[in-house]
Amino acid sequence: AQSVTQPDIHITVSEGASLELRCNYSYGATPYLFWYVQSPGQGLQLLLKYFSGDTLVQGIKGFEAEFKRSQSSFNLRKPSVHWSDAAEYFCAVGDRGGNKLVFGAGTILRVKS
């Protein structure tokens, strides 16, 4: 069965500092991988996705993520965090049939000024 682990429940970074949010997945084949962001009281916004090809993918708002098959990881990064990035971030894995997404537990990002 598919599963996603986000080991960090909370992360606090200073504004302007770099960010890396960790995501590990368990899946029998090459998965589809996603990062979504959820601001308080809001829905889920897609930040970026990996389907195939280049293992470094660029997303919106200056985020990027790198797919590492050997580590079963898909970590999210941003070189310089802005206060508006404070939100909860969810990593998700989907199968290539395009059906359900399995989400990680989420990482809450706090940005201190």
Added chain:
Amino acid sequence: EPEVTQTPSHQVTQMGQEVILRCVPISNHLYFYWYRQILGQKVEFLVSFYNNEISEKSEIFDDQFSVERPDGSNFTLKIRSTKLEDSAMYFCASNVQGLEQYFGPGTRLTVT
């Protein structure tokens, strides 16, 4: 930019009552989904729907739940007899097969 919409944004109901949550997926999408998120927990898959039938459902999606596409634009989730533990945020999503899912803003269901 097209988006998924959901109504109502917040629904309060009494235990044992039926509720219907409504969603309008993106117009050219053919696959539709419902997820829920209990406060403070992860987002969980409930059901997927394609070609007027359920493609896959989770163990959460028991006989109390049903989905329907009553017309060419709406996609609904019905909970027949709500329980306290059904209180959650319910998200609708849609996509073209195999591609990213687009989520609506959610309906917060509170069962009292």
